[in-house]
Amino acid sequence: MEHKLSFKDYNEALKQDKLLGLKCKQCGTITVPPKITCGQCAGTDMDVIELSGKGEIQTFTTVFVPPEEREAEAPYIIVLVQLDEGPWIMGNLAGIEPDKATMEIMGKRVKMGHAVFAGDKYSDGDGARPLFSFGA
Amino acid sequence: MRKVAVIGVGMTKFSGKQDKTCVELFGEAAMDAINEANLKPKDIQALFVGNVLGDFSEGQGQPQAFAADYIGAFNVPANKYENACASASAAARDAFMWVASGFYDVVLAGGTETAAKMGTPLATRTFAMGSDSRYEYPAGITFPGVFAMLTHLYAKKHGIPLEKLKRQMAQVSVNSHYYGALNPKAHFQKEITMDKVLDGFMVCQPLQLLDCCPFSDGASAIVLASEEKAKKLTDKPVYVVGIGQASAGNLLSQKDYLPRLRSRELSAKQAYDMAGLSPKDIDVCELHDCFSIATIIALEGLGFFEFGKASEAVERGETKIGGKIPVNPSGGLKSKGHPIGATGTAQVYDIVKQLRGECGERQVEGAKTGMTDTLGGDGGTIVNLILKRGW
Numbered sequence: 001m002e003h004k005l006s007f008k009d010y011n012e013a014l015k016q017d018k019l020l021g022l023k024c025k026q027c028g029t030i031t032v033p034p035k036i037t038c039g040q041c042a043g044t045d046m047d048v049i050e051l052s053g054k055g056e057i058q059t060f061t062t063v064f065v066p067p068e069e070r071e072a073e074a075p076y077i078i079v080l081v082q083l084d085e086g087p088w089i090m091g092n093l094a095g096i097e098p099d100k101a102t103m104e105i106m107g108k109r110v111k112m113g114h115a116v117f118a119g120d121k122y123s124d125g126d127g128a129r130p131l132f133s134f135g136a
Numbered sequence: 137m138r139k140v141a142v143i144g145v146g147m148t149k150f151s152g153k154q155d156k157t158c159v160e161l162f163g164e165a166a167m168d169a170i171n172e173a174n175l176k177p178k179d180i181q182a183l184f185v186g187n188v189l190g191d192f193s194e195g196q197g198q199p200q201a202f203a204a205d206y207i208g209a210f211n212v213p214a215n216k217y218e219n220a221c222a223s224a225s226a227a228a229r230d231a232f233m234w235v236a237s238g239f240y241d242v243v244l245a246g247g248t249e250t251a252a253k254m255g256t257p258l259a260t261r262t263f264a265m266g267s268d269s270r271y272e273y274p275a276g277i278t279f280p281g282v283f284a285m286l287t288h289l290y291a292k293k294h295g296i297p298l299e300k301l302k303r304q305m306a307q308v309s310v311n312s313h314y315y316g317a318l319n320p321k322a323h324f325q326k327e328i329t330m331d332k333v334l335d336g337f338m339v340c341q342p343l344q345l346l347d348c349c350p351f352s353d354g355a356s357a358i359v360l361a362s363e364e365k366a367k368k369l370t371d372k373p374v375y376v377v378g379i380g381q382a383s384a385g386n387l388l389s390q391k392d393y394l395p396r397l398r399s400r401e402l403s404a405k406q407a408y409d410m411a412g413l414s415p416k417d418i419d420v421c422e423l424h425d426c427f428s429i430a431t432i433i434a435l436e437g438l439g440f441f442e443f444g445k446a447s448e449a450v451e452r453g454e455t456k457i458g459g460k461i462p463v464n465p466s467g468g469l470k471s472k473g474h475p476i477g478a479t480g481t482a483q484v485y486d487i488v489k490q491l492r493g494e495c496g497e498r499q500v501e502g503a504k505t506g507m508t509d510t511l512g513g514d515g516g517t518i519v520n521l522i523l524k525r526g527w
Contacts, residue, residue: 007270011270032388033270033271033388035385039389058289058391059285059286059288059289059292059394060285060288060341061280061281061284061285061288061340061341061342061343062338062340062341063276063278063280063281063340064337064338064339064340064341065256065260065278065280065339065340066257066260066276066278067257067260067261067264067276067278068257068258068260068261069257069261070276071257073276074276076276078275078276078277078281078285080285080387080388080391082391087388087391088387088388088391089271089388090271090272090275090277090387090388091275092275092276099341101341103288103291103292103298106288106292116274117273117274117275117276120261122261122265123269123273124269126274127269127270127273127274128274129274129275130275
């Protein structure tokens with residue numbers, strides 16, 4: 001079966017600050033990041049849509065002990081953001097000193113840009129991720 | 137299905153970096169389990185082995201085949217299970233099925249890992265492979281990072297001030313080390329104080345060093361046999377009366393449930409239903425305390441406490457021996473250690489020892505029914521086993 005939206009296409013779009021997802025024609029649920037079936041009803045009839053990239057921080061952490069080859073990035077903030085369209089997405093947060101982040105940021109509105117993880121010897125190439133900033 | 141019993145258990149001491157290979161460690165645990173079962177290696181009909189990172193830590197693929205040969209179970213079928221930190225429990229569950237089905241009478245399940253060998257940077261990288269490599273890892277996710285985010289979610293959802301929750305979480309680690317100090321097989325045999333937990337360096341906000349389990353090396357193994365065989369070989373068979381397993385996608389796909397882990401709730405229900413038991417029937421539980429908050433989340437997901445109430449229960453001592461549900465009297469992953477591919481059957485090892493009454497100062501008196509809970513990744517796999525004294 002063909003993919004409506006592959007990782008490759010999603011990743012390339014994210015590098016252009018475009019967040020793509022899939023909208024199920026059966027149940028209306030939006031699935032982001034993409035899967036081969038709807039994240040709610042497992043239906044296969046879905047349209048590719050572009051999301052706003054705006055949402056609200058649900059939770060966060062500041063990583064002080066990073067994985068191998070990501071030492072230069074630490075400390076960095078990871079956020080889970082609920083997009084206005086419903087899905088949650090994982091990204092990083094800019095605009096605040098990582099070691100100053102507290103639970104106060106939970107619930108704050110954010111908008112999406114992107115940053116690219118260049119990849120390491122295990123990762124099969126690069127991977128973009130949302131880089132959020134405050135205000136939306 | 138036939139009844140299946142655990143008739144022998146073995147585990148190495150869990151530790152930091154070992155000079156031994158993962159196959160050698162497995163051999164030690166396996167031979168102890170086989171000897172305890174009054175069997176010989178030739179009696180083992182198949183191996184089910186958890187191992188996650190042998191290829192990264194030692195350049196060793198398919199250790200299960202070499203392990204079978206190493207212990208003298210020549211040419212028997214040997215399969216590896218990779219379910220992140222729940223690998224050995226997944227192996228044990230499948231081993232159970234093969235015996236319950238009648239296909240085999242005696243099999244060996246277990247696991248082995250040399251995670252400490254890798255050092256923190258590579259171990260952190262390879263453990264993160266249990267998250268979604270495409271949609272989570274680019275943001276720099278690590279396992280402490282996952283549970284750090286769940287901590288903030290838990291605090292907010294239940295309206296518990298973070299400072300208060302952190303002290304309750306610290307108590308989880310203090311309890312683990314209290315029991316670990318009494319366990320000669322534990323990685324850390326040293327008590328710690330709440331102040332020490334709260335003074336530790338920050339790993340992933342708000343989790344500090346002693347909120348986190350260590351990277352450990354070690355192995356564990358159990359012999360499973362049909363009821364008929366078990367009765368001939370031992371006076372103290374421990375029956376596997378309930379099994380459960382469930383999966384889940386990445387953290388994002390679990391958004392409707394977090395900080396609850398739906399895979400655990402589904403898995404535990406399967407195990408309780410199969411056993412015809414409920415949480416109140418469990419006398420002792422070895423659960424997956426990879427991080428202090430993970431214990432609190434597990435205590436609720438397994439049904440021992442209401443959602444939002446487990447952290448207070450820990451504070452009141454309800455998870456210690458003598459409390460409502462004694463949890464991790466082995467020291468748990470935090471203090472006994474966490475060689476990820478071996479952890480699940482090491483939990484079974486400890487429950488079997490408890491049911492046999494062999495745990496000395498950390499014995500739960502009169503324990504008849506015990507439970508294990510093993511989590512892989514950020515909920516990607518959860519396995520639960522319920523074990524019952526057969527005499």
